[in-house]
Amino acid sequence: MSRQKYAANPLKYKEVEGISAKTFAEHFKLYEGYVNKTNExxxxxxxxxxxxxxxxxxxxxxxxxxxxxxFNLGGMWNHKLYFGDxxxxxxxxxxxHLQRAMTEDFGSFDKWKEDFVASGMAARGWGxxxxGLDDGKLHNVVLDAQNAGFPATVVPLVLMDVYEHAYYIDYGTGRKxxxxxxxxxxxxxxxSKRYEKCQKMHNIWNE
Ligand SMILES: [Fe+2]
Structure with missing residues:
Protein backbone atom coordinates (compact mmCIF):
# COMPACT_ATOMS: atom_id res chain seq x y z
CA MET A 1 0.00 0.00 0.00
CA SER A 2 1.37 3.37 -0.87
CA ARG A 3 -0.09 6.70 0.04
CA GLN A 4 -1.83 8.57 -2.74
CA LYS A 5 0.27 11.40 -4.14
CA TYR A 6 -0.75 14.95 -3.41
CA ALA A 7 -1.19 17.46 -6.23
CA ALA A 8 -1.26 21.26 -6.20
CA ASN A 9 -4.66 22.86 -6.64
CA PRO A 10 -4.62 24.86 -9.89
CA LEU A 11 -4.81 28.65 -9.51
CA LYS A 12 -8.27 30.14 -10.02
CA TYR A 13 -6.73 33.46 -11.08
CA LYS A 14 -3.53 34.23 -12.98
CA GLU A 15 -3.44 37.57 -11.18
CA VAL A 16 -5.69 39.67 -8.95
CA GLU A 17 -6.04 43.37 -8.25
CA GLY A 18 -2.74 44.51 -6.76
CA ILE A 19 -0.92 41.17 -7.10
CA SER A 20 0.73 40.52 -10.45
CA ALA A 21 0.77 37.45 -12.67
CA LYS A 22 4.55 37.27 -12.19
CA THR A 23 4.17 37.10 -8.40
CA PHE A 24 1.46 34.45 -8.62
CA ALA A 25 3.43 32.36 -11.13
CA GLU A 26 6.60 32.42 -9.03
CA HIS A 27 4.68 31.86 -5.82
CA PHE A 28 2.81 28.92 -7.30
CA LYS A 29 6.15 27.23 -8.06
CA LEU A 30 6.97 27.37 -4.35
CA TYR A 31 3.59 25.84 -3.51
CA GLU A 32 4.30 23.02 -5.97
CA GLY A 33 7.69 22.56 -4.32
CA TYR A 34 6.04 21.84 -0.97
CA VAL A 35 3.67 19.37 -2.61
CA ASN A 36 6.54 17.54 -4.31
CA LYS A 37 8.64 17.40 -1.18
CA THR A 38 5.70 16.06 0.84
CA ASN A 39 5.27 13.26 -1.70
CA GLU A 40 8.99 12.59 -1.75
CA PHE A 71 7.23 21.80 7.39
CA ASN A 72 6.22 20.68 3.90
CA LEU A 73 2.71 19.62 4.88
CA GLY A 74 2.33 23.11 6.35
CA GLY A 75 3.66 24.70 3.18
CA MET A 76 1.34 22.63 1.01
CA TRP A 77 -1.85 23.16 2.99
CA ASN A 78 -1.17 26.80 3.89
CA HIS A 79 -0.75 27.69 0.21
CA LYS A 80 -3.77 25.66 -0.86
CA LEU A 81 -5.93 27.67 1.51
CA TYR A 82 -4.23 30.97 0.66
CA PHE A 83 -4.60 30.70 -3.12
CA GLY A 84 -8.09 29.23 -2.84
CA ASP A 85 -9.33 32.26 -0.90
CA HIS A 97 -22.35 35.90 12.23
CA LEU A 98 -18.56 36.05 11.90
CA GLN A 99 -18.61 39.82 12.35
CA ARG A 100 -20.49 39.34 15.62
CA ALA A 101 -17.80 36.94 16.82
CA MET A 102 -15.08 39.45 15.86
CA THR A 103 -16.88 42.12 17.84
CA GLU A 104 -17.18 39.81 20.82
CA ASP A 105 -13.52 38.74 20.77
CA PHE A 106 -11.79 41.90 19.52
CA GLY A 107 -14.23 44.79 20.08
CA SER A 108 -15.23 45.33 16.43
CA PHE A 109 -14.35 44.24 12.89
CA ASP A 110 -11.98 47.22 12.61
CA LYS A 111 -10.24 46.25 15.85
CA TRP A 112 -9.93 42.68 14.61
CA LYS A 113 -8.43 43.93 11.35
CA GLU A 114 -6.00 46.24 13.12
CA ASP A 115 -4.78 43.29 15.20
CA PHE A 116 -4.62 40.98 12.18
CA VAL A 117 -2.63 43.49 10.11
CA ALA A 118 -0.26 44.04 13.05
CA SER A 119 0.17 40.26 13.28
CA GLY A 120 0.91 40.13 9.56
CA MET A 121 3.47 42.92 9.89
CA ALA A 122 5.18 41.04 12.71
CA ALA A 123 5.15 37.56 11.16
CA ARG A 124 8.11 35.97 9.43
CA GLY A 125 5.79 33.63 7.56
CA TRP A 126 2.07 33.96 7.95
CA GLY A 127 -0.55 36.00 9.72
CA GLY A 132 -9.87 27.67 18.81
CA LEU A 133 -11.60 24.31 18.95
CA ASP A 134 -11.36 24.31 22.73
CA ASP A 135 -12.79 27.75 23.47
CA GLY A 136 -14.75 28.46 20.30
CA LYS A 137 -13.03 31.87 20.07
CA LEU A 138 -11.16 33.72 17.35
CA HIS A 139 -7.42 34.24 17.62
CA ASN A 140 -4.94 36.13 15.44
CA VAL A 141 -1.58 34.42 15.57
CA VAL A 142 1.85 34.76 13.99
CA LEU A 143 3.57 31.92 12.16
CA ASP A 144 7.32 32.24 11.80
CA ALA A 145 7.50 29.15 9.60
CA GLN A 146 5.09 26.94 7.67
CA ASN A 147 4.55 24.83 10.77
CA ALA A 148 5.52 26.98 13.73
CA GLY A 149 3.87 29.44 16.05
CA PHE A 150 0.39 28.18 16.77
CA PRO A 151 -1.27 25.78 19.19
CA ALA A 152 -2.22 22.41 17.73
CA THR A 153 -5.96 22.55 18.34
CA VAL A 154 -6.88 25.46 16.09
CA VAL A 155 -8.33 25.64 12.59
CA PRO A 156 -7.18 28.35 10.17
CA LEU A 157 -9.87 30.72 8.90
CA VAL A 158 -7.68 33.26 7.10
CA LEU A 159 -4.06 32.66 6.15
CA MET A 160 -2.10 35.61 4.84
CA ASP A 161 1.30 34.79 3.40
CA VAL A 162 3.76 37.50 4.39
CA TYR A 163 6.98 35.88 3.24
CA GLU A 164 8.74 38.34 0.95
CA HIS A 165 8.08 36.07 -2.04
CA ALA A 166 4.37 36.94 -1.71
CA TYR A 167 4.92 40.63 -2.45
CA TYR A 168 8.52 41.62 -3.17
CA ILE A 169 8.11 41.71 -6.97
CA ASP A 170 5.10 44.04 -6.69
CA TYR A 171 5.83 46.08 -3.58
CA GLY A 172 9.54 45.75 -2.76
CA THR A 173 9.74 45.93 1.01
CA GLY A 174 6.31 47.61 1.25
CA ARG A 175 4.44 44.84 2.99
CA LYS A 176 1.56 47.14 4.00
CA SER A 192 -17.41 32.71 6.79
CA LYS A 193 -18.49 29.21 5.74
CA ARG A 194 -15.35 27.81 7.32
CA TYR A 195 -16.25 29.63 10.51
CA GLU A 196 -19.72 28.04 10.55
CA LYS A 197 -18.19 24.57 10.15
CA CYS A 198 -15.73 25.28 12.96
CA GLN A 199 -18.56 26.08 15.33
CA LYS A 200 -19.99 22.62 14.71
CA MET A 201 -16.55 21.14 15.33
CA HIS A 202 -16.29 23.08 18.58
CA ASN A 203 -19.49 21.48 19.82
CA ILE A 204 -18.25 17.99 18.92
CA TRP A 205 -14.84 18.72 20.47
CA ASN A 206 -16.37 19.53 23.82
CA GLU A 207 -18.85 16.65 23.97
FE1 LIG B 1 4.24 31.46 0.12
Whole structure:
Protein backbone atom coordinates (compact mmCIF):
# COMPACT_ATOMS: atom_id res chain seq x y z
CA MET A 1 0.00 0.00 0.00
CA SER A 2 1.37 3.37 -0.87
CA ARG A 3 -0.09 6.70 0.04
CA GLN A 4 -1.83 8.57 -2.74
CA LYS A 5 0.27 11.40 -4.14
CA TYR A 6 -0.75 14.95 -3.41
CA ALA A 7 -1.19 17.46 -6.23
CA ALA A 8 -1.26 21.26 -6.20
CA ASN A 9 -4.66 22.86 -6.64
CA PRO A 10 -4.62 24.86 -9.89
CA LEU A 11 -4.81 28.65 -9.51
CA LYS A 12 -8.27 30.14 -10.02
CA TYR A 13 -6.73 33.46 -11.08
CA LYS A 14 -3.53 34.23 -12.98
CA GLU A 15 -3.44 37.57 -11.18
CA VAL A 16 -5.69 39.67 -8.95
CA GLU A 17 -6.04 43.37 -8.25
CA GLY A 18 -2.74 44.51 -6.76
CA ILE A 19 -0.92 41.17 -7.10
CA SER A 20 0.73 40.52 -10.45
CA ALA A 21 0.77 37.45 -12.67
CA LYS A 22 4.55 37.27 -12.19
CA THR A 23 4.17 37.10 -8.40
CA PHE A 24 1.46 34.45 -8.62
CA ALA A 25 3.43 32.36 -11.13
CA GLU A 26 6.60 32.42 -9.03
CA HIS A 27 4.68 31.86 -5.82
CA PHE A 28 2.81 28.92 -7.30
CA LYS A 29 6.15 27.23 -8.06
CA LEU A 30 6.97 27.37 -4.35
CA TYR A 31 3.59 25.84 -3.51
CA GLU A 32 4.30 23.02 -5.97
CA GLY A 33 7.69 22.56 -4.32
CA TYR A 34 6.04 21.84 -0.97
CA VAL A 35 3.67 19.37 -2.61
CA ASN A 36 6.54 17.54 -4.31
CA LYS A 37 8.64 17.40 -1.18
CA THR A 38 5.70 16.06 0.84
CA ASN A 39 5.27 13.26 -1.70
CA GLU A 40 8.99 12.59 -1.75
CA UNK A 41 9.31 12.31 2.04
CA UNK A 42 6.29 10.03 2.35
CA UNK A 43 7.69 7.82 -0.38
CA UNK A 44 11.06 7.60 1.35
CA UNK A 45 9.46 6.66 4.66
CA UNK A 46 7.30 4.04 2.93
CA UNK A 47 10.41 2.58 1.31
CA UNK A 48 12.23 2.21 4.63
CA UNK A 49 14.92 4.73 3.74
CA UNK A 50 15.95 4.96 7.41
CA UNK A 51 15.75 2.78 10.48
CA UNK A 52 12.90 4.00 12.74
CA UNK A 53 14.52 2.32 15.75
CA UNK A 54 17.44 4.79 15.43
CA UNK A 55 15.16 7.84 15.61
CA UNK A 56 16.42 10.41 18.12
CA UNK A 57 15.76 13.99 19.17
CA UNK A 58 19.37 15.06 18.67
CA UNK A 59 19.85 13.84 15.12
CA UNK A 60 18.55 10.94 13.09
CA UNK A 61 17.59 10.49 9.46
CA UNK A 62 14.13 9.39 10.45
CA UNK A 63 13.65 12.33 12.80
CA UNK A 64 14.87 14.82 10.23
CA UNK A 65 12.45 13.42 7.65
CA UNK A 66 9.60 13.81 10.14
CA UNK A 67 10.65 17.37 10.93
CA UNK A 68 10.71 18.34 7.25
CA UNK A 69 7.48 16.46 6.61
CA UNK A 70 5.66 18.73 9.04
CA PHE A 71 7.23 21.80 7.39
CA ASN A 72 6.22 20.68 3.90
CA LEU A 73 2.71 19.62 4.88
CA GLY A 74 2.33 23.11 6.35
CA GLY A 75 3.66 24.70 3.18
CA MET A 76 1.34 22.63 1.01
CA TRP A 77 -1.85 23.16 2.99
CA ASN A 78 -1.17 26.80 3.89
CA HIS A 79 -0.75 27.69 0.21
CA LYS A 80 -3.77 25.66 -0.86
CA LEU A 81 -5.93 27.67 1.51
CA TYR A 82 -4.23 30.97 0.66
CA PHE A 83 -4.60 30.70 -3.12
CA GLY A 84 -8.09 29.23 -2.84
CA ASP A 85 -9.33 32.26 -0.90
CA UNK A 86 -8.60 34.83 -3.61
CA UNK A 87 -11.59 36.36 -5.37
CA UNK A 88 -10.34 38.94 -7.85
CA UNK A 89 -11.27 42.43 -6.66
CA UNK A 90 -14.30 41.16 -4.80
CA UNK A 91 -13.16 41.32 -1.20
CA UNK A 92 -16.39 42.09 0.66
CA UNK A 93 -16.49 41.37 4.38
CA UNK A 94 -17.31 38.70 6.92
CA UNK A 95 -20.82 37.33 7.36
CA UNK A 96 -22.98 38.91 10.04
CA HIS A 97 -22.35 35.90 12.23
CA LEU A 98 -18.56 36.05 11.90
CA GLN A 99 -18.61 39.82 12.35
CA ARG A 100 -20.49 39.34 15.62
CA ALA A 101 -17.80 36.94 16.82
CA MET A 102 -15.08 39.45 15.86
CA THR A 103 -16.88 42.12 17.84
CA GLU A 104 -17.18 39.81 20.82
CA ASP A 105 -13.52 38.74 20.77
CA PHE A 106 -11.79 41.90 19.52
CA GLY A 107 -14.23 44.79 20.08
CA SER A 108 -15.23 45.33 16.43
CA PHE A 109 -14.35 44.24 12.89
CA ASP A 110 -11.98 47.22 12.61
CA LYS A 111 -10.24 46.25 15.85
CA TRP A 112 -9.93 42.68 14.61
CA LYS A 113 -8.43 43.93 11.35
CA GLU A 114 -6.00 46.24 13.12
CA ASP A 115 -4.78 43.29 15.20
CA PHE A 116 -4.62 40.98 12.18
CA VAL A 117 -2.63 43.49 10.11
CA ALA A 118 -0.26 44.04 13.05
CA SER A 119 0.17 40.26 13.28
CA GLY A 120 0.91 40.13 9.56
CA MET A 121 3.47 42.92 9.89
CA ALA A 122 5.18 41.04 12.71
CA ALA A 123 5.15 37.56 11.16
CA ARG A 124 8.11 35.97 9.43
CA GLY A 125 5.79 33.63 7.56
CA TRP A 126 2.07 33.96 7.95
CA GLY A 127 -0.55 36.00 9.72
CA UNK A 128 -3.41 33.73 10.67
CA UNK A 129 -6.94 34.17 11.94
CA UNK A 130 -7.82 30.87 13.53
CA UNK A 131 -10.61 29.27 15.46
CA GLY A 132 -9.87 27.67 18.81
CA LEU A 133 -11.60 24.31 18.95
CA ASP A 134 -11.36 24.31 22.73
CA ASP A 135 -12.79 27.75 23.47
CA GLY A 136 -14.75 28.46 20.30
CA LYS A 137 -13.03 31.87 20.07
CA LEU A 138 -11.16 33.72 17.35
CA HIS A 139 -7.42 34.24 17.62
CA ASN A 140 -4.94 36.13 15.44
CA VAL A 141 -1.58 34.42 15.57
CA VAL A 142 1.85 34.76 13.99
CA LEU A 143 3.57 31.92 12.16
CA ASP A 144 7.32 32.24 11.80
CA ALA A 145 7.50 29.15 9.60
CA GLN A 146 5.09 26.94 7.67
CA ASN A 147 4.55 24.83 10.77
CA ALA A 148 5.52 26.98 13.73
CA GLY A 149 3.87 29.44 16.05
CA PHE A 150 0.39 28.18 16.77
CA PRO A 151 -1.27 25.78 19.19
CA ALA A 152 -2.22 22.41 17.73
CA THR A 153 -5.96 22.55 18.34
CA VAL A 154 -6.88 25.46 16.09
CA VAL A 155 -8.33 25.64 12.59
CA PRO A 156 -7.18 28.35 10.17
CA LEU A 157 -9.87 30.72 8.90
CA VAL A 158 -7.68 33.26 7.10
CA LEU A 159 -4.06 32.66 6.15
CA MET A 160 -2.10 35.61 4.84
CA ASP A 161 1.30 34.79 3.40
CA VAL A 162 3.76 37.50 4.39
CA TYR A 163 6.98 35.88 3.24
CA GLU A 164 8.74 38.34 0.95
CA HIS A 165 8.08 36.07 -2.04
CA ALA A 166 4.37 36.94 -1.71
CA TYR A 167 4.92 40.63 -2.45
CA TYR A 168 8.52 41.62 -3.17
CA ILE A 169 8.11 41.71 -6.97
CA ASP A 170 5.10 44.04 -6.69
CA TYR A 171 5.83 46.08 -3.58
CA GLY A 172 9.54 45.75 -2.76
CA THR A 173 9.74 45.93 1.01
CA GLY A 174 6.31 47.61 1.25
CA ARG A 175 4.44 44.84 2.99
CA LYS A 176 1.56 47.14 4.00
CA UNK A 177 0.59 47.75 0.36
CA UNK A 178 0.46 44.02 -0.24
CA UNK A 179 -1.69 43.50 2.84
CA UNK A 180 -4.18 46.05 1.49
CA UNK A 181 -4.25 44.18 -1.82
CA UNK A 182 -4.75 40.91 0.04
CA UNK A 183 -7.89 42.28 1.68
CA UNK A 184 -9.22 43.65 -1.62
CA UNK A 185 -9.31 40.11 -2.96
CA UNK A 186 -10.22 38.03 0.06
CA UNK A 187 -13.20 35.76 -0.48
CA UNK A 188 -15.02 36.29 2.81
CA UNK A 189 -17.79 33.88 1.80
CA UNK A 190 -15.36 30.99 2.00
CA UNK A 191 -13.94 32.27 5.28
CA SER A 192 -17.41 32.71 6.79
CA LYS A 193 -18.49 29.21 5.74
CA ARG A 194 -15.35 27.81 7.32
CA TYR A 195 -16.25 29.63 10.51
CA GLU A 196 -19.72 28.04 10.55
CA LYS A 197 -18.19 24.57 10.15
CA CYS A 198 -15.73 25.28 12.96
CA GLN A 199 -18.56 26.08 15.33
CA LYS A 200 -19.99 22.62 14.71
CA MET A 201 -16.55 21.14 15.33
CA HIS A 202 -16.29 23.08 18.58
CA ASN A 203 -19.49 21.48 19.82
CA ILE A 204 -18.25 17.99 18.92
CA TRP A 205 -14.84 18.72 20.47
CA ASN A 206 -16.37 19.53 23.82
CA GLU A 207 -18.85 16.65 23.97
FE1 LIG B 1 4.24 31.46 0.12
Missing amino acids: IYEKIANSFADPSKSAGTYSEYGEAKRQLS FEDGKGTGPSE MLCY GYIEAFFKNLNWDRV
